[in-house]
């Protein structure tokens with residue numbers, strides 16, 4: 430996908446922004462706290478309907494404003510479309526060419542965005558939720574239906590947990606069916622996207638690390654020891670068994686202790702957890718490789734490459750990795766948005782089509798390149 434114009438209103442600290450991004454690289458320069466990441470967040474929301482970092486969509490609405498609006502003229506698989514997302518306390522609406530979108534996957538068809546951020550290091554260093562989110566987003570960029578499927582799972586999980594808290598062992602059974610179905614589907618999606626990513630992860634890691642480097646691998650660690658082989662029905666069967674076996678414990682605790690919401694992903698270098706045994710350099714190379722693997726995978730399956738968002742990455746990476754990433758981005762026929770506090774750090778990626786903007790106190794203005 431490619432954005433031809435972008436318009437924001439009351440989106441975090443960006444009260445009114447209009448810009449025409451480059452078909453290739455758009456650079457947002459400015460000091461800290463000015464609104465650079467906020468702008469990336471708006472682009473990400475338009476492309477995925479998910480918040481990039483906000484835990485609640487309501488955070489996106491400018492303090493004191495009633496709603497936030499992001500819209501864009503975009504080239505997508507079906508030609509030029511007007512995308513718009515409005516966020517208000519308690520919800521959001523998406524429109525396509527001015528018409529409310531009934532099925533989210535029709536809005537999302539052909540749209541995808543991948544963001545590189547200094548927070549990516551949490552994939553290796555942080556808790557399992559960051560890794561689950563990574564896989565779910567990779568799956569959802571790949572198959573937009575995953576957005577709805579993951580929601581079904583969350584709904585089913587809440588229903589079962591409520592029944593567990595009410596101490597209703599018998600009632601719980603009636604909630605198990607939908608939980609098992611949606612849980613098995615989510616497991617299959619995660620497994621499938623992981624299998625697609627793994628060889629690309631290994632290749633990127635080898636290229637970044639140079640000759641003689643250990644291998645980067647990724648492995649799913651399902652709660653309840655559930656084996657991930659087989660079709661969705663087989664997964665459902667195993668998930669149902671695991672839930673049944675845990676029922677007494679779940680009743681005691683008042684929540685569901687196994688299933689995709691409790692799973693983890695092992696990120697390994699040379700056969701060992703990168704979190705525990707990886708050097709700082711290996712950990713950074715690993716997360717960079719994971720993101721590149723996702724981009725490469727999307728490039729292979731989508732008619733157009735995904736949007737690339739690079740948030741202040743040059744401040745975090747050593748010069749060699751920074752140069753690698755910028756060369757990679759410059760080599761792709763993709764539209765990219767890049768933020769930095771220091772123009773010199775991103776200069777290597779700049780080309781004839783690069784457009785520079787300055788972001789200061791929520792205002793965005795073009796800079797001469």
Ligand SMILES: Nc1ncnc2c1ncn2[C@@H]1O[C@H](COP(=O)(O)OP(=O)(O)O)[C@@H](O)[C@H]1O
Nearest residue numbers: 441442461462463464465466467488490491492
């Ligand atoms: N909902 C909001 N309304 C108004 N300002 C906000 C909102 N959310 C965040 N901000 C402001 O946005 C600024 C941070 O913007 P950010 O894009 O993260 O900066 P940077 O340029 O460093 O990437 C902070 O000053 C913060 O107070």
Ligand SMILES: [Mg+2]
Nearest residue numbers: 465466740741
């Ligand atoms: Mg920022």
